[in-house]
Amino acid sequence: MLARQRQELILDAVRTTGGARVSELVDTLGVSDMTVRRDIEVLARRGLVTRVHGGATAAGSSVEEPGFAAKSGRNPAAKQSIATAAAALIEPGASVALSAGTTTHAVATALLGVPGLTVVTNSLRVAEVLWAGDATVVLTGGERTPSDALVGPVAVAALRGLHVDWLLMGVHGMDVEAGFTTPNLAEAETNRALVATARRVAVVADNSKWGVVGLSTIAALDEVDVLVSDDGLEPDARRTLDECCGRLVLA
Template sequence: MLARQRQELILDEVRTTGGVRVSELVERLGVSDMTIRRDIEALAGRGLVTRVHGGATAARSSVDEPGFAAKAVLHTAAKQAIAAAAAALVEPGASVALSAGTTTHAVASALLGIPRLTIVTNSLRVAEVLHDGGREDHTVVLIGGERTPSDALVGPVAVGALRRLHVDWLLMGVHGMDAEAGFTTPNLAEAETNRALVASARRVAVVADNSKWGVVGLSTIAMLGEVDVVVTDTGLDVEARNALEGSCERLVLAA
């Protein structure tokens, strides 16, 4: 297979699934790891994909913000595993804040198994899960604000409400994780609201699958060392694991 043919196949796969891993392409195409990395580098140089640790994702700028539906179909198994591990951090009777996102949406379902929670969220989707779950011993507080493409409620109304709240845990989804930029989002108003969520919490756990590593959004929410726990999946590569373990208090790899 010619290099151009391989690159077209890689690009088709990225566009279909949202991302590819080098190891999977090596096995599928029967070529070396270095050959695949050169192909990805060539595609990235043309602006067609974004290089990430261990593979490539669809090309995106620091201001891209996919809608909830587009993100919901990606990395579903990893998100379910992360949700279960994140819920295990929470004790019965705790107060918990959940940010918006497809991973925190999965976390909301996992929290339905824990009694007597007070849950604060700025996510319409999360509030819907908790309402439909029907637990009478759960108190759900939905923060108001302006709606984003990810169905987050953000802005001065949200920030003002959060400044008066104090929770045991924040379980926060992010757009990207990076050793230098920290935890980021492409939406400035969402970044401000998420920073208010961080300030309201006694402990902060970021919940994000391995594809978020190496992605940098427009605005930083927090640096790696400013969170207590990162809950991700076992697909995270060694370099990323070392960076997180050296910065945050605890790294949880969900399987």
């Protein structure tokens, strides 16, 4: 296969799903890791993709927000493992806040096995999952984003004065300098309000989020008590997160 043909296939993969990992492209294209990285570099120089740690995203993706359906198909096995590990942090009868997102949606399903919970969420999808169990669900209200988060002044006002044992929060990206980020300014404000409600904060994010920087910072790495990720996280990322976060859990 010619280099241009490979690069077109990489570009198609990035445009279809919003991003592609080097390891996945190696398997798909049947070439070496180094070849894929060179092809990504060529596409990045042409302004067609953005290089991120371990792969590539669509150009300008730091300010573009994929919809819930588009994100649901990314790393489903890792999200399920993360959800199981995150649910294990929560004791029966606890009060828990859950942000919007596909990983927290998986966490909500895992929490169905924990009795007596009170759950605060700004996600209709998370609320729908939990209404099927015996949890008491408090939905914030607010304006809906492409990722199905409820955000804005109504959501922030609903969170004022609330106090929960845990916040389980999904993020768009995590970076040593930028911290935990999202591409949506209103969602960042609402997530910061969620952080303020919680005695302990756990971020749930798969390995593809490392090195991705969204438009707005929610929290610094050292402001969270636990980061739950997966064993696909690369060694340098593990070291950094282990040093900066309160505790690193790899599912």
